[in-house]
Amino acid sequence: MTIQKVMVVGAGQMGSGIAQVIAQAGFEVKLNDMKQEFFERGLRVIAKNLTRDVEKGRKTEEEKEAILNRITMSLDLKDAFDADLIIEAATENMDIKQTIFKELDAIAPKHAIFATNTSSLPITEIAAVTERPEKVIGMHFMNPVPVMKLVEIIRGLATADEVYKTVEQMTHQLGKTPVEVNDFPGFISNRILLPMINEAVYALYEGVATKEAIDDVMKLGMNHPMGPLTLADFIGLDTCLYIMEILHEGLGDSKYRPCPLLRKYVAAGWLGRKTGRGFYVYED
Ligand SMILES: CC(=O)CC(=O)SCCNC(=O)CCNC(=O)[C@H](O)C(C)(C)COP(=O)(O)OP(=O)(O)OC[C@H]1O[C@@H](n2cnc3c(N)ncnc32)[C@H](O)[C@@H]1OP(=O)(O)O
Numbered sequence: 001m002t003i004q005k006v007m008v009v010g011a012g013q014m015g016s017g018i019a020q021v022i023a024q025a026g027f028e029v030k031l032n033d034m035k036q037e038f039f040e041r042g043l044r045v046i047a048k049n050l051t052r053d054v055e056k057g058r059k060t061e062e063e064k065e066a067i068l069n070r071i072t073m074s075l076d077l078k079d080a081f082d083a084d085l086i087i088e089a090a091t092e093n094m095d096i097k098q099t100i101f102k103e104l105d106a107i108a109p110k111h112a113i114f115a116t117n118t119s120s121l122p123i124t125e126i127a128a129v130t131e132r133p134e135k136v137i138g139m140h141f142m143n144p145v146p147v148m149k150l151v152e153i154i155r156g157l158a159t160a161d162e163v164y165k166t167v168e169q170m171t172h173q174l175g176k177t178p179v180e181v182n183d184f185p186g187f188i189s190n191r192i193l194l195p196m197i198n199e200a201v202y203a204l205y206e207g208v209a210t211k212e213a214i215d216d217v218m219k220l221g222m223n224h225p226m227g228p229l230t231l232a233d234f235i236g237l238d239t240c241l242y243i244m245e246i247l248h249e250g251l252g253d254s255k256y257r258p259c260p261l262l263r264k265y266v267a268a269g270w271l272g273r274k275t276g277r278g279f280y281v282y283e284d
């Protein structure tokens with residue numbers, strides 16, 4: 001199957017990055033969110049990234065404009081009427097994702113593939129609310145999307161081989177490297193990454209060291225580009241907590257219990273970079 005028209009649902013940090021790489025690869029993309037201001041916030045981030053590319057001589061001003069012109073605003077899921085591929089990148093919450101997919105199922109063409117960028121939720125359970133579970137698949141991009149090479153592709157129980165192949169090919173067209181993973185909580189990436197981040201939060205909670213010291217140990221000692229607490233702020237503490245809860249519930253092992261300090265920060269609305277405060281404070 002050939003993909004021509006794409007829709008991305010959710011214009012947050014992941015949705016805007018996904019829309020950017022899709023438009024960069026020459027596809028038309030509708031970027032959907034619930035309010036115009038969320039779309040505009042997403043588009044501002046994309047424009048900023050592209051301006052940096054122009055300043056660094058990687059793109060011309062004309063290329064930047066052409067990419068931006070391929071991204072159109074959508075505030076209504078009905079705009080999915082002509083989509084070949086829909087990539088959902090809304091908030092990490094099963095109810096939200098199932099509601100979106102159910103609604104899209106009644107709107108999108110019968111051939112359309114539904115991909116979800118979920119970090120941890122079961123693809124099979126999301127697919128089950130649609131009449132097309134064979135066309136539902138996980139397409140898990142990494143943050144920041146324009147930079148990171150990996151896309152985990154997750155088959156649900158019913159995902160058709162043809163759908164897998166189309167999404168794999170699309171991933172190559174976006175300049176990314178696909179890795180196939182089966183449908184288990186947190187897949188590979190977050191099953192391994194998030195317990196490390198959660199352990200770093202426990203180390204802070206128990207007073208083992210300061211946040212700076214914890215991050216320095218992992219940066220300088222293990223050559224991680226960011227310390228785990230900085231990375232948690234970058235991902236979003238709400239998303240980190242959701243993922244730990246899914247691992248805990250889905251795998252049934254107490255080693256995945258979320259640290260109470262992580263819960264406390266999320267309850268306070270300290271969600272990391274996106275709200276200006278998490279483990280660290282951000283002025284920009
Ligand atoms: C939660 C999930 O479900 C899964 C996940 O995504 S988990 C998160 C996975 N991501 C990570 O682990 C990221 C870890 N951090 C890093 O790799 C690096 O710190 C980083 C790439 C984010 C920044 O790299 P850095 O060397 O510290 O900073 P910097 O020099 O400013 O940036 C490096 C390049 O990335 C680009 N970049 C940095 N942040 C960017 C962003 N948010 N958007 C777009 N481009 C960005 C910069 O423009 C720069 O590009 P050039 O060198 O080509 O000019």
Ligand SMILES: NC(=O)C1=CN([C@@H]2O[C@H](COP(=O)(O)OP(=O)(O)OC[C@H]3O[C@@H](n4cnc5c(N)ncnc54)[C@H](OP(=O)(O)O)[C@@H]3O)[C@@H](O)[C@H]2O)C=CC1
Nearest residue numbers: 010011012013014015033034089090091092118119143235
């Ligand atoms: N952050 C990360 O590092 C990564 C996250 N992911 C996954 O990507 C998804 C998005 O995460 P992220 O971009 O970080 O989150 P953000 O909070 O930045 O963005 C989510 C966006 O979705 C919007 N949204 C919520 N409900 C709907 C809806 N019903 N219809 C349309 N848009 C909606 C939100 O609007 P509002 O602001 O009003 O709530 C927000 O703009 C999650 O599933 C997450 O697990 C995957 C890989 C990495």
